[in-house]
Amino acid sequence: MSRSVSPNALAPPRYDLRQINRIRWLLVLLLLACGLAFSLLLVRAPATTFSLAQQLALAASLIAILLAAALICRVSRRSLSHQSGEINRQQQRLRQFMDNACDLIIAFDDDQRIHYLNQIGRQRLGLAADEPLPAAMEALLAPSQQQLWHNRTCLLGVAAPFEPTVLLLRDRQGGEIQVDCRISSDRSGQPQLHWLVGRDLSEKIAADQQLHYLANHDRLTGLRNRHSFTEAASQAARLAQRYHQQLALALFSIDHLKIINETLGNENGDELLEAFSKRLHQSVRETDLVGRLAGNQFVVLFLQVDGPLAVEQVLEKIRRIIAAPLPIAGQELFITTSIGLSLFPQHASSVDTLIKTAGDALYSVKTRGGNGFQFYSPQLGSEIKNRLAMINGLHQALDRNELQLRFQPKVRLDTGGFDSVEVLLRWQHPELGQVPPGDFIPMAEESGVIGDLTLWVLRQACQQCLAWLQQGLPPVRMAVNVSGHQLQNRELLLQLKTLLSETGLAPELLEIEITESILMQNPEAARTLLGEIRELGIHLAIDDFGTGFSSLAYLKRFPVHSLKIDRAFIKDLEQSERCASLTAAILAMGRSLQLNLIAEGVETLGQLAFLREHLCDEAQGFLYSTPVSAGEIAQMLSNLQNRRTAFEVAQAAPRINTGLRQAAPQTP
Template identity: 40%
Template sequence: MNESPSLSTLPPHGFAVTGNQRLRESVTVQQLLRPLPPVKIQLNCLGVLDRFLADAEVYALPVIDDHGKPVALLERPSFVEFFSGRFSRDVFGRRSILDLLSCGQYKCDVPLVVEESCTVEDAAQIIIGAGMQHMVTGFMVSRRGSYAGVADGRDLLSIITRQKQAELYYLAHYDALTGIPNRALLSDRLEHACRDADRKGRLVALLFIDVDRFKQINDSLGHSAGDEVLRRIVARLKASARQVDTVARLAGDEFVILMEDLTDPAQVALVARRIIASMQEPIDMLGHVLVATVSIGSVVYPRDDAGVGALLSKADAAMYEAKAVGRNGFRSYSPEMRTYNPASMSLENELRQGIERDELLLHFQPQVALAGGAVLGVEALVRWCHPERGLIPPLQFIPVAEESGLIVALGEWVVRNALAQLRAWRDQGLPSLPVSVNISALQFRQRGFSGFLAEQLAEHRIQPGLLELELTESVLMKNVDAVLQTLTEIKALGVRLAIDDFGTGFSSLSYLRRFPIDRLKIDQSFVRDIDSTPVNESIARAIVALADSLALEIVAEGIETASEVEVLKRIKCVQGQGFLFSKPLDAERFSTWLLNRARSEIVMA
């Protein structure tokens, strides 16, 4: 699949990928347009009031002059309230809207009018400049100066958020340097290809490709030149593969070609030989002429293995066999080859033992008030201290736990020990800080989950309001009725609920209103470089406004610089966490950090 992915390969965001694998934006205000019939400025005020009273869904009414140009946007709350006043109907009821706007007694802000050809990003900046109240009331849209309709601020937020989601999807599934699929997308396509092959009685092959002596290229010419060499190699891999094949980058100088819907294993060797031949052409780089050869190993499904998981390791073993006999060559997998055993294959068993042996530990990251720096709570983050490998980061073992189902036992360990640590801090005389714990989808859906929480709170004698569960949007949007029931049970205990990584999922505003959520956490992808990336500021500002309209608390994740704090304070985000304040610390170091911070605040006071 060398061609650029079609829109169908991305989430339904209204964005596409260009020929050079970069996102292309194609959304203007026209796509937000709602054809709400306007009222003319000569209409009497009772006519407007009747319109509001007849349709409770109408939040604001656009007003146009005799030439069709937008002149005002009458908001329901203020208009209805004004005419609820004493004598207002008698004095102004039969007078025109023009008279009302001119009298000075009725306050109506200058309307926000945006041309329909304006991009949604520019519209967001206009709203930021004009005032975030327009995110709720909406704004008027013009077409060559004449009224065309209205647009909802929430729709604008939705479009901008979906654009960011499309960017995140791209970053999660495509290699930033070369623009080709990464390991995650390759794995997804491989599973699909194998299932398809089973139905059709066809074959699937993997070519594992490693650039020979690439380190020498990097060391002699520099990393920038090395990156360019990789891009040129990718171009040759694409030219050598079939149009339907997937060319992916695993890491560094390792690439894989996925060949599906094969009828003859000989097709694999044909492509491999074509690749090796293409690499013989010299590359002119910074005045140097070099030849970048490759070693290739192949594996065929289901001939070499009927399980998808071992295919990549067997192709890797064949590639190392090609290197062992002199590089610049190709080998097919055979049972005599010694396969590389990925760490994850043994990691599951070791993690199971690690949970049983209490090798896990918690680190704590503070959540602070952006104005003043007061510590408002902590987030508990699990770490694994392996007896031989040392501290293993969550990105390595959490996916293994989720795939194996160990995430339930792991999650229960986290809840149990987070509450135990709260009790220990309280017994030591430290402040009773609320603790946030991440909950996986599998753990959340376990029968008796709320009962487990009640038992742990009682056992450790912790007030329920000091425990906050962080759930992702994806957890909440599956089987909504069952989710709502579980959330209600948890809230009945007094436990707080937060949506983690808000803005990266696909939650609906209507569902958000139904869920008993206490807090939204702005995903760090929107916080990072917020001081220099206008779209990130627009999204964060809109999320803050949304939280405010729903009476929810808001906290920003991943804060690393003081300038990011200043932007967040300006958009009225009051809480945050990130490396700027403290990296995650073990319980003992966090206690020390908390005491030192309290002493410094006393000194400053």
Template identity: 40%
Template sequence: ATPIVFQQGPHALWKSLASDGKWCGEVINHRKNGEQYHEWLTITVVKNHEHQITNYVGVFADITEVKRSQNRLYELVNHDPLTGLPNRRLINELLEHAIKRAEREERQIAILFIDLDRFKAINDSLGHPVGDKLLFEVSRRIKQSIRESDVVGRLGGDEFIVMMDNLNDIEDAANKARSILHALQSEFLIDTKDLFISASIGISMYPNDGKDVDSIIKAADIAMYQVKNMGKNNFCYYTKKHSADVLERFNLENQLRRALDRQQFEVYYQPQVSLQTGKIIGAEALVRWNHPEYGVVSPAKFIPLAEETGIILQIGEWVLTQAALRAKEWVRPNNSLKRIAVNVSGIQIMQSNFADTVYGVLIHTDCTPSMLELEITESTVMQNTEHVISTFDRIKSLGVRLAIDDFGTGYSSLSNLKRLPLDKLKIDRSFVRDLPDDLDDAAIASAIYAMAHSLGFSVIAEGVETIEQEQFLKQMGCVEAQGYLYSKPVTAEEFLTLIQHNKEDEGSYHVS
């Protein structure tokens, strides 16, 4: 067969042979069976005594395997092995070319920085093989959501990026972000499990938000974190204010990482009162951060950051240990205190070894298990029912009490509640706030109590602030309450004083 290079007529090959008497290069040829292969061909001119060309001598080497290795190396260097998408290196290269084009043509480029919400919890609880399959399916849905001219890549972990360099309007980027969020809404079936995942998307624009690769990607990354702070599962455009917010967040995160070592955390305790005897029968442990510069930092500000960064695992274990030590010290036959409740983050629960952590705390503190009560939010149960049931079963076998916090704010199914080894439901403060005047809240609170009673769970109401609320709850049948009517959260020393006074006083306990 005649190599294609010889069939192309006038060519650099002929010029090289004419001027240098030699040519070498890579050509595609065909084997006898029709299969294509790559060869490295060297052609040399043969002349007679009169310097006339009489022949051409060609020597070739089959470099098909070399080419395959080169292509494979290119793939490894430039593409993510899991999803096959361009990796960070190739994305940077493509974006650099796109910026040069956009600069010449005075066009805009949009960067969509996509970070999956709660992916770490899925990865930690169900394992990396499941996490990898989920990432692959997510990459497929993102690819299906974008235009043919757009580029999608994976930066690493659960971070993806979309580059749009053919924009007609800035709103095109927002429309694409909506398409991606919509595509991720449906459940993912991975190894017979239905998994749900959402994403936070930050959008930056060239040239407004950055003139080079690093700055424009960083701007989109900052915008993405703003979405995380606003509740996730959404998108937003970058603004300069976001940079200031992210800088504050970065500083707070660094200080949060050192706060535990510097003993800046303190556990406060809010009394839980029996509505039958008026005595303090329990307490909820609530962590506070005593920052040397900012004062007491609100848990609403640092707990979400601790969960997002994983620092909550160390903080949560420390709080549980402190509560166990206090329970061992305070729960005595001569007072009415029976237990201390501790909030447990969904991130802690999604650890495959959380039950081992609880066991370790009990052994370390020598605390009687029934003196501790762990509270988990209803939303965590909804999102990871099977894992929560398995973890709760192990914890319950240790003798620790279990409760659902903020009950009524989610949509737990009755069948799932029956499967959980619970001791208590806590009526969310949002249903207590307007009692007894709001008839809807009154009906909801009564329904929660009736359901809990039928399942054999005790009930506690949180956020009780008035005598009228207390009276309504007592008439309803609720036997425990917690709120500012009795006491705000106080330090360990102040709580010990409350227990002493409560032991000496007769009748109902209210804050003075």
């Protein structure tokens, strides 16, 4: 247990050594004077004046006086030596205390000359222990503090009080140290000294700055948090209103982040958020404000915009930067974003409202599958209400038998027949009517119902395939589209095994379609799962190929059987040489990998001729058939069986659905 040093131990002595020394010499002189007087008396007095006894007494008295004087000198010398040592020890304690103090201690006189600087002061100011002290206080002060120092210390010599002041001192390297200063004066000696005690505020200022940073920035990404962003954006909005300028607020959300977290883990998900935030911050101007409002919601306020068209151009640049692969967990990760936009002052007059309207636009993009952007419009309010009603209805759609399956044949271009159909889900809402899949599928993914819906579709497709076989119809492969949520879920493999076991369906009659963009979000995990699914004997197809970021190097790593070219390429085949060249390149690449090639969205004879010329294997679209019921597919299969050759059907006109029923080709 440490002992505390009493303040009295450091106090100066209560006696004056100079006064004691004077008293000592006065006593000695007095005794010597007495001795001298006795000596003169003995020498000059006649011999008869004093008897022998008296002379001996006087001599003895003289000797006693001399001995007393000597004794006084010896004792006083010892006392002074002891007192001097005690004073030196106390001075040493005081100096040690000041040198070990946490504060800077400086002693200076009325002429600003420095007489003392403690060790901590030397360390803070960058002075070596053996280095001479600076000549004057001005040498320790930052240039900006000279006048303030003069104003505060000019009257110290006349006992004027010093008001506590925060000063900037300058160290040897030219840096500045902020110090909280107190000064007291000592007028007991010469020269009179003024003692400055200064507390270094560097650590406190750094701690305050750190607390302020943490209170205003997101800890993971370092971007502004909601509070800080809202304050800065509100100030920008006031300036924009004063100078009649436009602002644009964009909310960014990474698509399928939940799947990435579930697959790679939250730690890698956080790494993705950090990398995304850096790219986002680097892709905007320095004057624009960037923040993170929530876990998967980033915000950018674009200042001084020229209108929606200028904002769209900026967003396209940002999306290209973000779309580049990110190295996460030892692999390249491709991500897409959904973006909601709102303009100031057209859509909102305050930042909070601006964020809300941009959030409505973001929600609208997400419900359409994400990977896009949209500006806010007043109509979004009613759309959001309808979507909320759909989300609530989705949870009850299975129990109320509101879901139906439709089937669209994939026609072989060499024979004109078909041995595969795509299974499509339809929802007949009791109040909203027929709900397009593009509306309710994203909402099912968002609300977590997609797993139940996919399992229901798979089961119904397997049962329908068996029903056709029991009717004596030829086998037809059932192609079911699986969402990204399902692909990243290890339960999908177990569900497929269970389903095949329960229904008894041959695995080669089931096909799983996965969109290219979902595959490229986590290529390694997708490749592993697809390999396990293929080992079951199930066919695999990449859907909407050409809309993602995969290359030949990536494509050959996926264990798939078929490649479906996105309808966006087929649509403009006859009008755009670029689309035609891209489609031809995709077909050539697919053939080099020995994949079954399927074109989606075929609607014209010109498109069909192009696909045949470039050796496409199958075509799917309104030229042949719209999605139809199970009964109509059964009728088509029956008609095909009754026809002598499928080639005659193709020559009559490539329209399986209408041609087999002696009807005209359908248009979209």
